Amino acid sequence: MTIRRFLTISSIAFCFFCYSTLLAGNTLKGQVGISPQNFIVDLDNPGKVHAYRLMNMGQSPIRIEVDLMSFELDEDNQVVPIVPTETSLENWIIVNPLELTIPPGDSQVVRFSIRPAIALPEGEHRTAMIFQQLPTTEEELPIASSSDASMVFKSLFRLQTAIYATVGHVERTGHYHDVRLSGNSLWIQVENTGNGHVRLSGDWALWPASQYSATQGNQWLDWLELTNSDRQANPLTPPPARHGQLSANPVMPNAKRWLRIPIGESLQPGRYHLELKGQLSDSPIQISTQLQVGSAVR
Template sequence: MSRTHRFRSIGWALALIGLMAGGAARAQIAISPQILDVSLDDPSHTYAFRLYNYTTEDKRVRVSLNNWTLDADNQVQVLPPTETSLDRWTIINPVEFDLPAGKSQAVRLAIRPAVPLAAGEHRVMTYFDEIPLADPTKEAPATLRARFRLGAAVYAHVGPVSRSGTINSVVADKHGFKLGVTATGNATTRFDGQYVIYPTRAFPGKGKVPAVENPDLPDMKLPPGAIAGGRIPATAVLPGTTRTVSGTYAGKPLSPGRYTVNLSGHFGDAPLDAQTEINVAAGSG
């Protein structure tokens, strides 16, 4: 990886921890980038997130930092600070601020370790929490007030970055697919790939499946003859861990018939080019 930082504004599940207010509010408060991937070889750099308020209400926001990892279910698990955890050595400005309706606010951060850090990946989670109104009488009566909480992950690297991995298993059925993987390098690794489903009679053959255009977007275009397709989830797999990356076919199981599922792309430096045939019997559960 270059010594200069890279911003990744992609919708990786880990990046956006979520809003306590639910689906409607999710689109009303946003953060960019959703993941920050940086090098610590030059500690003089500063970085920034920007928080957007698309609501019609002014907000008050507090920023905090946590050491973290992912558990076996790929859920964020907050860890206590250690001497070398980045939550101790990350400087945030501002820590607390007003976010007027329809406006945005930049939140800058710098990582200044005062102790030597081991080569490899270090992580810190940046949380953006709404602070309740000081005067509750200003809230509309009989309104359930839901506060937001957003989390943005920072991945910081010391020394060369290795995103290597192995693909241990590929399984698919009428509901979806499961890919067993191990991240063998020193940095978090994710899939960059696609799945495409054909009726078996229309499958063009190994190595002949075109790319899905605009995968998972409203204007997605499937290759000729395909009935479904999309991205393989870019689930974060932390270095040294083995996980199962699962995906569904746009949330819809396959109807009775015979299909070929093509999965292609890369998990780190490990190539993926697999085909699985599925025979869905009539009346199967």
């Protein structure tokens, strides 16, 4: 059974997608942190060595096997393995080591370099680096007997991080098509019009439509121009009913996706005014509109 799980350990940057494969039970025996979250590598300067650092936060040694996988994101922003081709990035990545053991409370580095033997097309290429936990002797599954009806299974984790490699000129551009509001989520439909993945960043704010005025919206936009320290020293009065920062999964080239932005507790039915100012990587996005809270987008 495969369950999507995010490992949360403070002060550690984790991979942007992370899976735990559980043989049984719901306890992850080994807790592993990975830094950095992902890599963007310029293949116009190939051969440079890059490194992930893996940290064992558990109380037992862990064995890990390293592998590579070509992938795509489907319409639900879920990772989908794809069959590699001659120009797939995974063909040209050298990884060392391919298997490692990390003592408890310790860390180890996994290095890689990209050395294409053929000319890769201009644009962005990607692969996932997979860190799969291997069973140790003490983690081997016991054999059930007729006199023992219970069996304790151990858990194994599987972590994946993204490696993006660029060749020549890469454009990270796009625009939004639609925006909707459901009880506890803001949904933004965006399209990637470039040849590299794009990410949404910036700020959003919501007011009940009956309490919103253009003056408030302009004050909020002006407040966004302040530095973080100035924002803390000069809080907006009154603040929006809801506000936060934009963050969502990447959108791949030539893809159109709905991105979900959590907004906290469910809103009461009614009309709300949205102010949004941000970036879809290199493309600015600004939205000022009224939205009706109704059924969810999905």
